[in-house]
Structures are given as structure tokens and as C-alpha cells.
Amino acid sequence: MPIRDTFWNIPHWAEIGQYVLGALTILVFLIGVVRRIRRWRMGKPERRSDHIGRRIGLVLTQAIGQFRTAREPFPGVMHLAIFWGMAALVVGTILATVDWDVTHLFFGFQFLTGSLYVVYELALDILGLLVVLGLGMAGYRRYVVRPERLRDMPGRPFPWEDAYVLSLLALVAVSGYLVEGLRLAVVQPSWAAWSPVGNALAGLFTSLGDPTNSSLHLAIWILHTLVAFAFIGSIPFTKLFHIVAAPLNIFYTSLRPAGELAPARSGAEPGVKTVADFTWKQRLEFEACTRCGRCQDSCPAHASGTALSPRNLMIKLDTHLWEHANGRSLHGDVVQPAELWACTSCRACVQVCPVFIDQLGAIVDMRRHLVLEGTMDSRLQDALANLGRYGNSFGQSDRARAKWTLSHPTKVKDARREPVEYLWFLGDYASYNAALAEITRKTAEVFEAAGLDFGILYESERNAGNDARRVGEEGLFEVLRDKNSAALAKCTFQAIVTTDPHSYNTLKHEYDPAVLQGKPVLHYSELLDKLLASGRLRLSKRLGYKVTYHDPCYLGRYNGVYAAPRRVIAATGCQLLEMPRHAETALCCGAGGGRIWMDESEVKERPSEMRIHEAASVEGAQVFVVACPKDVTMYQDALKTTGQEARLAVRDLIELVAEAL
Amino acid sequence: MTQDVYVVVEHLRGQVMDISYVMLAAARKLAGSTGGQVVAVLLGHNAQTLAQGLGADRVLYADDKALADFSPTAYQEVLQALLAERQPRVVLMGNTSVGADVACGVAAKLDLPLVGSCLTIGEGGNPISRICGGKIMAETELADGTVVMTMVPGGYAPEAGRSSQAASMETLTFPPVGEQRVTLRQYIEPEAGDVDIAKEAILVAVGRGIQNQDNLELAEALAQALGGVVCASRPVVDQGWLPTSRLVGKSGKAVKPKLYLALGISGAPEHMEALSGVEMLIAINMDPGAPIFESAKYGAEADLFELVPALTEKIQQAKAS
């Protein structure tokens, strides 16, 4: 009758030794974990315990299911193999412990017997192979393929950590199989075939004969025990800690919408000056980082050659968390202003991170301190000063905001004076930039063609504040928000429609809902989609261009609006050819996060130029369609600097619609 | 009290500044309506030769060791005494780092009427000043008594204030200038540039519109194609993107090239002051309201980042053919 022959060939002293060592290991593990938890709690407070149900769901899909990790095929299979394999082995060990030390010890029976036992053996043998397979893939990836995102990491706790972890796990798995193989070689039970791997190994050992095999078995059993305990004990002291930290981090992730930036903490100084100013959740994040480097790979600032790497930033912050008074300061020694200013706030890093780290939140928090110190280049300083004084970054009078209406044939309604159905919030670029005035007028034309009752705020509109906030000038954001809110309070509208995705994002998520009077905020692509679907807007021509569409970060990644603009493109009769990186993986144009206001001298190749190259690689694409005024200027510029003007034309979505009217 | 018009000559390290001649030209116009003489006032030490070429009827020369280099307090002391004694109708001083330091002090101490930023003298003999970044002109009444006037360049050509005839010189006597509370320690030379922009015939000037240091190469390429040299307005030099030897403006050099191609320069008065000798001024600026368009011969409301490369290429083609 098949039964688990626990502690076969193991002398009493070894058995006792195992239990003692096991207890010690658990002690070390707990001390390590507690030490980490205490360091997190030194951070500033933050409330994160709402919606327990949703949080548990996230842990199930993302920490256990690891959906994000699985997005990439090779690393996905690799990690899931190791994870599920190890999980199975751990569950198997727990079952074996319960079988021997609970049911057998206290109740006199074992349940790992008979068919249950052989199925158990079979399952563990196969699943254990997964671990070996996964580790093999990992070793191959890290040491043969050597992808960029796994190289050149800043200072590590000890340099051989990655090799240590991989070898340790491999040793656990291999020694486990060897122990099984040696036991089977000596005992040769009838059910040996149910442990195929062990059985195959046993075949190799039979030639050695019994006393040798038994001694080998004991020796490797001791090795296996020591290595397994070393593994458990080193979890809180190495990158293996992500086993604990990642699910916790996922559990405590922010459930607020992506477009809502965590406000600056009220109190003495907004922003993070020293590492003590980070909250416990941010500290947990730095610890949860597995150094996979996906954030670095998806970062447009990094790709364009600036000093920023979100991966390196997280690693450096984690190291700094543990430094003991060695005089290094956060700003200047650990993190340079250039790294923080290079960020475009595109959110690709946050979205791709398998353990749900908010790199962008940390960057903005540190930027808030730089703003307080005035550590910024002069162009940004001018832009902020202009925003504060004139309500737009161009330094033009607020009275000139509606000048574009003077050359428009029909009078545009003043939403401050009369009720309107749609309050059209244009944004700075659409209002002030002379090159974009034509597009703004076409937008008005399209609205009129659809018979929309719309109006604008004229001189009372101010920059919505989205980018001022991402730059870290929270006070300026509040001033702009308050001024716009005061203007909106006097208006009557059924919906707000914006030209610019940045305004869209902040109005929708960062303005007081009462100010919006409970009415929806739409991007014009969403509005056009609705109008076309309902037939209120009819297009008479089918344009037939072959186009590719660039998803703006604040419309796409931040707010999930991917389908509406594409339906509008289809409605104009254009054929859409997607770029390799589109929808969630679209590459930022590089203007966000205040970058459009900053000195670009350290940029080697601009993100917008990289994007144009990507678009040019799409066979047959003639038109590059955008849905954001800043994108129009960024890409028209990029066409020139890359010399692709003959190959592609940049058109705003509204231009296609206007042409198809 | 006389009807004479005094002009305080400005000179630095042995060279008479152009503003002195501009003032002499203005003084000639003023003296025409007051009925007096144009009198140049020269303060210095062993500096009599500087009086050569001054378009004045008479020269008053004051010599003292303390006047060897410009010192605002020493100049003030001497001029105060001189004006209290001679009481001319008008005293002209430059609205410059020399004259402006002295004029207000002298006027306030002697309780004299003061008007500044004068560009020209109107037909009625009243000063016309240019203020508010060149957007507003103010005609003020020439007050009674000795009027102190500070002048900006641009209203009169320096040539009109020069003369080949030597004017009679009177050497003044006065008590030696005492201990000064403002003293010169040393001069700091401008960085020895490889070029003297004041002597160049073709200049490509960059202003704020160039946006950052890397874009200077666009201007360099254009300058090279034209056979000229790059210079800049104050914001560019302040950032350190070009040395001060390339600065054109009130605190920099005045230039007189055949061609001055201004890229992204708005045309602030401090800059325009230095361009009165330019033969052809062409301005490229995105802002159609930029004041520089009022002084330029040709202008284009264009984005310099698009225009300059195109222009460089066309010039290279034109020169090749």
C-alpha cells in the first residue's frame, strides 16, 4: 500500500536537527520581515484599507495570477513556471508536514496513502520540473541573452544576489530530486513509476549499490534541508522579499483613477525632501521592486537618452531607505534633478509594473521639493511664472485668449452669459498658438455642422493645471483650478468637452465634482463618436486615406479612451493601420509632465522622433493622426527634424472629420 | 545764467563714446532755439587730446587725478560746482553707465529740473523722450532755469556731432577733488573673443527665440554660409551660451555691419540702441508685434527653426552657382 515513508534513512539526530533548524529559520524569517515592516512604518501615514474585496481580487489576479507579468511571453512563462512550481512544492511540503506531524502524531493516521499518495507524488514530480524549467529559462535570459533592462543596475546589497537566488533555488530543486532518486534506488517500491523524474534518476544510481546510496541519500538530504532553510531565511534579506512585498503592495495599491494624482500632503512642506517624507506605502513600493526593468524599457525619457531610468530610481531609493546616517542626501547625492525633470508623466512605467509600483508618484513628490527650492531650468521657470501671472504658459495676456474667434465667421456663444449644452474648454495651445488656430476653427465648424449648442469661457478660461501639477507646482495648480472653478460655477451646461487630453484628464479627475455640477467631461473624440453614432453628425465623403493613429497618453493610457477615436477614423472612411506600439503601449510624444516647457539639451533622440520612425515603418501609412494640440506641434516638428515630411503628414482627428463633412 | 547748452563728454580709457557726439548734435539743435553756444565739458586727467573732433563751440576742460577714470562721485562733485557757478540753460548727459550715474545726483543736489530718456529735441525746442520699451513718446516742457537732460542714442547720427575744427578750450580751476567714497579697483577686460563683432560686415544675431544652446549651431551654419559671425542679445549671453565679446546692446558693443540678421530678437531698446549703424536690418520673429519690425528693413513672421536651415541651404546653393 503506497504510503509516504517520511524520514526514511534519516537518523534521529538529523530529524531533531531539522525541526530545530526549521524553528530557527522561521525565527530569522520573522525577524527579517518585522525589520522591514518597521522601516515602512517610519514613513508618513496614508489611508489604504478601503474596498477590501476589490483589493483581495487584485491580489488574486495580479499577485497569484500575475497577469501583468504574463504579458511578455518568455519572462511570463519563466516566472509563472518558477512560481507555480515552487508553490506546488511548498503546498506539497505543507501536506507532508501535516501528514506526519499532525495527523500521524496526534491522530494516528496518515492521509498521504494509496491512490492519493501516488497522485501527489506524480503531481509534485511534474510540477517540480516546472521549477527547473523556469530556472533554466531565467539563467539563459540573464546570462546568455542579457537584455538591456537587466544590466547596469546601480549599487546592490551584494553584487551576486541574482546568481545567489537562482543557484539556491536550483539547488533546492535538484537536491530534492536527487534525494528522491536515491531513496527510490534503495527502497525500490512498486509505485516508483509514479515519480517519473525520481525514478529515472534512481536508474542512474542503482549501479552504486546500497550502502553508498544510503550514505549519499543522507548527505544530500542534509544539503537539501540546509539549502531550503537558507532559501526561506534569506527571503527578507534579498530580492526574494518580493514574495512578501509584492502581494502586499498589490493589496495596498491605489484604487483612485489613474488620472488623479495624489495631492501634496498638507503641512510644513509639500513634497519629499528627505527619505523620511515618503509614506509607508511608497517605502513598501521601493521594497517590492523586483528589478525586472520593464519600467525602464517602456520609458520614453530613458529611450531618448536622458538621465532618467525609473528602474534605477526605485533601486536607488530602496538602497537609500536602508542607509545609516552616512551623510548622503536624497536630493543631489542619491537622485539628481535632471532625472526627475526628464519624466514626461506618460505613466507607461506604472502601467507595466508587475508589482504595481507608482514610480510617477514618487517622481512628482520629489519634483514638488525641487519646485520649492527653485531648482529648475530657466525656461520652466518662465513658463510657471507666466502660468501664474497670465494663466497661460505663453506669456500672452489673458485677454488675448479668445482672439481666434475674431476671424471665425459665426459668433461663438459666451458660456458665461448664457446657458449652453456643451461647454467647450479649449486649453492654452488651441487658443493661443497661431499655428493651431486653423484647427480650432475647424473644430468650431464641425460642432456647428452637428448643430451643437456650444459656448466657451472666453477670457475667463485658464490653463486647466494638469501639467503644472505634474511639474510639482501644487500651489499653482490650485490657483488655476480655483480660477477655472469660479468661472464654471457661473455657467449652465450639460457637458464639458475639451480639445486637449491634458485638460480632459484634470477636469475629469482633479476638479471638485460639485464644480462639474455632476455633468460629464468628454474629450472631443468621445463627443464626435457619440454624434456620429446617433446620426446628429453626418459625414458626406469617404476619405480613403491610409492612416495610423497615435494614442495620446492622457486620453489612452490614463483614461482608457482607445475605441472612440478609432470609430471616428473609421467613420471618415479612412483605413487604420496600427503602429506596433499602440493603445496601452503607445509611445509618449515627450511633451507631458511639463517637458514641453523645459530645456531639451540632454535629449539625444526625442520621443516624438522615435515615434515618427515607428509610424514610417508602417507600410502604406500616409497620415499620422493625433488627437491632442500639443501632439500636432510636437509631430510637425519631428517630421522636419527626421526629414520625413514627404513620407507622412500630421493631421488632427478633427481635420479629417472637417474634411469629410 | 547763460543760454549755452553744455554737453558732458563721456569717455572711457582714452576713447570718446559715440553718445557724446549724439548729444553734441542734439545740443546744436537746442542751442539753435535757446540762442546760446554748444559747450563740451570734458573731465579727465591729461585728457586734453580727447577734445579733438568734438562738434562744440567751446570746450571746458577739468583736470584732476581723481578724474583719470570715471568715478560717479568725483564727476558729480566737479559738475555740481561748475553748474552752480556757470548756470547754463541746458546740460546734456548720456543715459548711460557714465551719465546716468551723475545726472540725477547733480540735478537733485542743485534743485534743477530733470528730464530723462530724451531721444530728440522737438521743433519747439522741447525734449521728446522715448519710454515704456519704446512704445510711448513723451514731449515735455523745457522748464525754466538750468535743465538737466539725459539722452539715449538713436535720434541723431553721431557724425552730426563731430567737427574737424578745433574748438577753443578753457581749462577750469577748482579745488582738488577730495577722497571719494566710490573708487575704482580695477578694470576687468571682456573675454578676449576671437572676433571683434564691431568690425564685422555681416552679423547673424540670436536672441531669446533660439531657446537653447544647442540651437546655436543653426545660426553658426547660417553665419558661415553668409561669411559672417554670430552675435547675441543679452538673454543669450546671460545664459552663458555665448561670451560677452559677442554681446550687442547697451552693455555690449554697438555694431555697424552691412547686414544684421536678427533671429528671435524682440527689439528691446537696450538692444536697438546698439544697431543705429546697421545698414540693412532683417528680422525673423514669430511675434508680429515685436518692436524690432519697426526698425527693420525686411521682416518675416516665421519660425526661425524652419526658416534658418532653409535659408542656409539656399545661400549655399546661390554661392555655389
Next chain:
Amino acid sequence: MNIVVPVKLVPDLVEGLSVDQSGTSLDTAWMRLIISEFDDHAIEQAILLKEAGGGQVVVVAPDVEGVDDVLFTAAAKGADRLVKLDAQLGIGVDNHTLARALAGVIKDMHPDLVMTGVQAHNDLDGSVGPLLAAFLGMPYVGYIAGVSAGDGRIAVRKEYPGGLVAEMEVQTPAVLGIQAAAKPPRYVAVSKVRQAMQTAKIEPAAVGEPDPRGAPKILRLFQPEPAERATMIQGNPEQVAAKLVDVLREAGLV
């Protein structure tokens, strides 16, 4: 070291200027006031000196629209005292009146240095700095781009045309006309200014009767006719470039 910085608010040229009905003053209907650029540099230079060698910085301004914001911003940068002259000195006041009023208030502060912008764009009767110096009986040096204080002496860098700079030594108390601070004026975060509004106090200072003696009488203000406005070349960059080459060729430059 006790440094006093008098500042002036002038019309913001971004908003455009026009002459009013009377023809002798500016139309204030659409006028917005902004701190004179060189006065902003003077504040920065004063703060830099305080940061380098300690002392106190006092900012003084006349009571006009927007002055509170200017003063609180100065406090947020590090100014210690804020003084506002009482309301008889509106916009359009001449520099003689203003300088006399300032002299009355400043002399009781016993400053070591008075720093103000070397000029303001709306100066018509000289500049406040040198007038103030005369009324205070202090020496004046202008066109300063850099001040350093050490062992009881003040060294200044005076700018002359052509890039020439003179290093001069000044005995305090003295008035300096600032052309440029050693570093460009710093940015102050809105939150810091808001904080200053809570903590800083603006002290009122009474001034006597306005005395404009010395200032000229304005006969008329007018906008200059753009005499020969530039011939504007139209078209896209290629076309403009081509026309420019023609112009240059005609002039014998190409």
C-alpha cells in the same frame, strides 16, 4: 548688514499701452502693473547678500494695485520686512515725488545699502536710485551686475558698453543701481507665497505731501508712428528663404 530695497511697479507691456483722452497720461483701463524687472534683480541681489553674509532685507513699495503680491513674493524669497508707502502715490507719479517719499521713510531705517533697479521702463525724470541717493546724502553707483561684501567693504561690478567691467569699491552707506543680480531672480513656489501671506506683515509707512519739484511737465504722450515699418515677407519658410536670398543678392551680400 541692513539692506533696503525700494521697488516700483510699472505697466506690464504684455497688456499693451495706450494714451488716455487727456493725451498726457496713460490709459489705466486695461493696464496691469508688474514689478520693474531691474527691481526684481535688486531684490534677488539683496537676498543673495543676506544668504552669503547675514543681515536684514527690507522691501519698500508704493501702494498701487498688485503691490501686496509683490511684497509677499519678496517675503517668500527671504525678505525680512515689508513696507508699503501710503496711498498718495498712485501709478503715474513721477520719480522725484517717489524718491522724496522713499527718502523720508528710508533714512530712519539707517541702511548700510540701498539697492534698487538701475532704471524702470517708465522713467521720464531720471531714475529713482540716483535721486534717492541725492536725497539721502549717500553716494550712488549704477549699472551694477554683481555685489559682494566682505571685511567691511562692498565691491561692485559696474558694467560699461562693449563688455567692459569695472570693479569698484563702495563705502557704506551707499545706494546701488542694479542692472543684473549675480544669479537670475529665483522662482518662488505659489505655496510659499501663500504661506508668506499668512505669516508676513506689511507695515504701512506714512509719507508727507507729494513734492514733484524737478519733474518735467508732460505736454503730450503719443505712440510713435512706425516710420518705415519693415517690408514683411510672406509665405512658407521655403518661399521666405528664397525671397530673402533675392534681397541679399540685390544688396550684393550673396
